[in-house]
Amino acid sequence: MNDFEKPLYSIYPTIYCSGSVYVNDVPVVDWYGEKTKGEGGYAGDVIINQALLQSGKHKIVGKLLPRMGQESLTERDVMMIDFYCAEADRDKWKESRIKFHPKIESPWDGLTENIKHPYFEIETEIEVELPFVLDGWQNSVNxxxxxxxxxxxxxxxxxxxxxxxxxxxxxxxxxxxxxxxxxxxxxxxxxxxxxxxxxxxxxxxxxxxxxxxxxxxxxxxxxxxxxxxxxxxxxxxxxxxxxxxxxxxxxxxxxxxxxxxxxxxxxxxxxxxx
The missing domain is CATH 3.10.450 (Nuclear Transport Factor 2; Chain: A,)
Known part of the structure; x- marks a missing residue:
């Protein structure tokens, strides 16, 4: 676990397809539409404390979907997710930042060439330690x-x-x-x-x-x-x-x-x- 006073957890997804990243069944990244055309992609650090709500184990799911205009995923369509934790203090954030969980990614050599994948998932479970328990939507109506x-x-x-x-x-x-x-x-x-x-x-x-x-x-x-x-x-x-x-x-x-x-x-x- 960490020794941070105010731990700030984040993911760093790299998405070369369409797709979403979910934390506890809550989307924290959506990448769809016109911007998915061509060869470009998404990459960036995304804070996830607001989706964690409390200490414990949490499920992370990356959902890969075809780029706009395609019917299935290709060998070039990939997703990778790195996991970081840092002290929230701006003066300490950069120097304190560490990886706290192994990276997850879609198959490194691409999805199977002769099978059409309209959808693919990668997932893992992370464990975090936070100094709070937030109600959020945990006790809301189903x-x-x-x-x-x-x-x-x-x-x-x-x-x-x-x-x-x-x-x-x-x-x-x-x-x-x-x-x-x-x-x-x-x-x-x-x-x-x-x-x-x-x-x-x-x-x-x-x-x-x-x-x-x-x-x-x-x-x-x-x-x-x-x-x-x-x-x-x-x-x-x-x-x-x-x-x-x-x-x-x-x-x-x-x-x-x-x-x-x-x-x-x-x-x-x-x-x-x-």
Whole structure:
């Protein structure tokens, strides 16, 4: 285990295909759509404290899917995941960073050439030690008990509420709806008061750009229940996020996607962002 006062756990996935990485059945990386065309890929450090919630053993799954425009995975489609831990203090993060678990990866010589793989998984179990136990969605309502059609409409209604807030660029209202998620992140990432304020200012800066919002078309959406039944979200069928600010300059950057997961603390409270 580690001797860190404020351990910050992260994964470093390298994805040369379409796919997602899940921590305890919660997606922490999604890589789909137009950006998966061609030879490019995704690589980056992703903090996962907010999906771990407490000390113990946790399941990590990498899901490989074909690039956009392909029907199956090819020999060149790969995924690798490295595992790191570091002291959260900015002054100590770089020098303290260590690998705490063996890397996992898809077959090093590619998937079997004469078999068409529409889907492939890699997985492992990690063990972590954290100085907190966060409730998050652990004790929330099991959404698999709901009628799927009715739940979809309830989730869609909530997404439309958020879209309306984005369209009028109401940052304070969006932050108010996101307060549970913000509190969880503040605890999981050990945010200082300065960092909390910086986060709010970044949100205000984004909303103050007065960017257009992509339309929310029901026919393009699908519902995903995750987090062992405790979380739900909508995704576009092409793998994109439903809630997007249009890019101010599409030649320089893509749309700004807002990833939203919902849970239900209790039957009477309804859905909320977490």
């Amino acid at each position: 959404l698999t008990d709901f009628d799927e059609v009715e739940l979809f409409q309830e989730v869609l209604s909530y997404y439309r509420q958020i879209q309306g807030i984005l369209q009028i660029h109401d940052a304070p209202r969006f932050l108010e709806l996101s307060r549970e998620k913000m509190k969880l992140q503040e605890q999981a990432f050990y945010f200082s008061e300065e960092r909390k304020e910086s986060f709010k200012q970044s949100a205000a800066k984004l909303f103050n750009q007065n960017l257009e919002v992509e339309p929310l078309n029901e026919d393009e959406l699908e519902m995903q229940i995750m987090g062992n039944g405790k979380l739900v979200r909508l995704m576009k069928r092409n793998g994109g996020q439903p809630l997007q600010f249009k890019s101010p300059d599409i030649k320089k950057q893509g749309n700004i996607e807002l990833e939203v997961k919902l849970h239900m603390r209790s039957q009477g409270n309804g859905l909320s962002i977490i």
